[in-house]
Amino acid sequence: MSSPRQFIFKRKSLRKLFSGLFLDYHHHRQDKGDEIDDDWELIEVQEEEFPGAGEEDIAVDGQDSDVIDFPDHLPFPSFNFPETIKFKILGKADVRQLLEDKISMLCSIVPLSRAQAIVLLHHFKWDVDRAQDEWLEREKKVRPAVGLFERPVAVTSYASVRPCGICPEKLPGNMSLAVSCGHQFCRPCWTEYISKAIGDGPRCLALRCPSPSCGAAVGPDMVDLLVSEKDKEKFENHLLKSYLISCEEAKWCPAPGCEYALFSFGDGDSSNNVTCRCLYRFCWKCTKEAHSPVDCSTVDKWMSEMSVQSENWMLANTTPCPNCKLPIEAIPGYKHFEQCTSCKYEFCCECGAHPSNHMVTEQYWQYNCRLDNSLRPAGFHIVDGQKRELAKKSLERYNSYYQQWVTTESCRTDALTDLKLFHEVQLPMLREILMIPPKELDFLVEAHLQIAECWQLLKWAYVYVYFLSEEERLKMPLLEFMQGQAEDLVKLLHKHVVELKHSLLQGDVPIKRLKDCRNNLVQLTGVTRTHFDKMAMALNSRLPEVVFIPTPSTRKMSRLKIWQEESSSGDSPSPSPSPMFE
Template sequence: MDKKRNLKGDNYIVISSDEESDRSECFEEEDDAVDDEFAFVQEDNIDNTDHYEFSENTDSSPDPNQNYAILKEEEIRQLQEEDITTVSTILSIPKSAACFLLSHFNWSVGKVSEDWFADEDRVREKVGLLRNPVVSFHPTDLITCSICFDDHQYGSKDVFFAVCGHPFCRDCWTGYIKSAIDEGPACLMLRCPEPSCKAAVGPDLIEGLTTGDHERYKSFLLRSYVEGRREIKWCPAPDCKYAVKFNAGGTKSYDVSCLCLYGFCWNCSEEIHRPVNCKTVENWILKNKDDSLNAQWILGNTKPCPKCKKPIEKNQGCNHMTCLNPCRYEFCWYCLEKYTGHRCCNGYNRATGEYTGADTDKVEAGRDKKRAKRYVEKYLHYYERWANNLSSKKKAMEDLHNVQSTDIMKLAAIQCQSELQLKFIVEAWQQIIECRQVLRWTYAYGYYIPENEELKIQLFEHLQGHAEFSLERLHKCAESEMKEFLFAKGPLESFQDFRIKLVRLTKVTASYFEKLVRALENDLSELDIQGIHRS
């Protein structure tokens, strides 16, 4: 059967069932298709002279189609203050009382207004916003602090009280408030120290009696505001202080990229996991935590060189490994096969053998053992590649940082180029990082494909294999081939060829991964699976 591809028009690649018998031949044909498909990169986008044009547009304004906004602390406080002012105005109460009230209603302005106008007295009693003081004294009266039992004049600067009127000295109030703040967010519901009184202790009194602890109180107040709003979440990255305001609006994408550079899914708060859904991510993470399948222990951190058997640790992003001197054997990190002529090993080998003797007990025991072994082997196959792509992504992020901080400036000086002209290198590394993340989660997708859906498995591995092969070429080019120019003593004519190759591979890889993502997000449902049998 003649194999035909239309990378521009089709979302999926339809293949015959016998094509997988020779993956090397398939990938060789893919190289030719790629060269034809993206020849325009050299002709239209890259001038063969030393002059290389890039857009001068450095506008960093948000994408108008973006369905979320990143909020800094001051922006969150502004939103919080607007809600407090709104409630204060509508209910005709002080801002301090409005703040205390909102914290009880999870910062829902609508819920506060609804309940307040339905039964104001009930809300006041529940929250502790008393209309009038419970006790009252003349400013010249001598009162005894119920905590330290010291006597003070009621109207002096050393005596404070909440709306209830119960007086306590400054030191006792300060200690009481500090103790409450030390206990955590419960301080937002603080009540009068008098055991029988439920009067609210508002932010105004706390601010007047504390200094350093008041900042912690404000922090708790801010966090409660974010956690009480459905449309706002804190970025889950460690030590990140940004929040995200999300507007679903019927969108299918829940991917969020914070200013701290961490990407996560708004729906489940896990890392960005296109093209798999949140349920698959949940199941996969739970499986990885299972002690009976402790893949970290099973896999370890090294693999033996297939030739000299010395342990090899992977310390770079691509999977082309070279053993140290004097061995120098080159092999694939995944399958340990010789790298010369190697193409791709993303497919999972489901072939198995079973005991076929007459002893039924042995037959059943053998089958159970085989099933258990296949279960572990299948899991390790997908887990290793899932985990390895995370390691490769982290290494690529380190490499991108080095490129942006030092390599670009060095290359610009050596190759007599402006930093803007070298933008294509940064874009290549950004594409590598994005594709590593996508490829990582395609292995979780592959693990959960039912084994009886052989045609679906075949197509999945075919699409994934082409995308992974393209990514490996891009990663190797960016990681290894750039070094020649980074350590050159002067400008090299071959730098233009490197530029053309890297730009072409970046575009090719982006195209393959976009097709792969679309296919898997649709669960391959738009494909006529039966077409695999037709030639």
């Protein structure tokens, strides 16, 4: 770790932000026997400033008043998550009801069937007012555009046996069907056509008649009549999703198989995270897994970093075969012979020429590479050593961060698996052992959730550090310290949760002591939450407390300075902070 002299702390904002953390950092360095410059000023921290000391930091049994009340079948109770977006969670039935309200509203004004109203509303992106105005004012134009024909365009056949427009079957009249255009097809052909479209995705919502270049809409009435229950459900899901996509303030939970929708009330930063009832926590802006403290574009950058680094790997570890150009795993430029795994051509890795062009002395690997341009195969380029070294360094750095990212992700997944096990197996057992109302054990669920959330932040903090600019990397000692401390805290919380669960399941905790155990864990969960909130805040603001002054010669900090708070610098009227020590 670098010397603390590399930092300048602006006391005022630092105290606000870190309170306990900074004090710990100071003590930590003293414990390690590091010499601390006299210029350091120990920032006094009031007891109540220490994270978690305040009762208000600890949320217990919190109910989000904006969340619609759901019956008991819900997987988890709702907890107070530290989201700043105000949102409510709706189940599929609620979204269906909202959709039905729109359909009924339109049908009460415009003389259309339910199926026709759905086709019209889907066309106008579920905007009832617009659909109604367009229909009432320009019905003649709107009808062909949405595919609701006024009268059939196909020649009506009154024969008792009609041919199907797709297959060679000739069917009795009552076995063939048509939409508003009048093109007749047999039931099996219709069923196959619609089922395939449903399987293909949301395009089934704008499905047209199978007759070539016919624009008649195939509405939900045909779906209800012809396809399997499973396909009907899929069709409805597409319909509900199309409705949600049309509302800017709504999002379907992106977790696979989750049927909840989230509605935001618009106030709050759109880059915030939300947590669905299924416990999937995601970014409201990009709907990817929650990724604070990094922003959405950094997540994309991290994901594409893998391909950037695979190019670096090729550069650092392979040489293209001079004969067939296949990359051969061999350190380029390092003097030795290689044989191509594909064409079996033997070549010198330094110059690309065949071994026969080299003066081999004593042993095969001891030879003189003449690097004679005339012998170097055409197209064999000597890899720039400096470029290769850079690629190697960049790759090593990436690998170490990637490993940590993967490790923290597996800790997070483990925490969620623990929670699932606890909720489905251990919680019902505990209710029987302890004979207490289920709510009394919510604090354990909350502790589990907190652990998962902490690992999520730690995971993306590695990506945050990875993408720090060259200059910002000077902040790394403080960042690493924060990460280490946060990791210790979440491990401590995990240890306590595991131990308490074990004791409770063994029946080792008398009911009288449960209250104390509960209070202790609630407090530790609160302390952990506060600590992580502060860490997220510090990272989001990119640690403005740490400032670097490059000196002309070294561009590195030479001396620690602690700036006086503007308010306390009595003799300095200047608004710029004046150095306290020189």
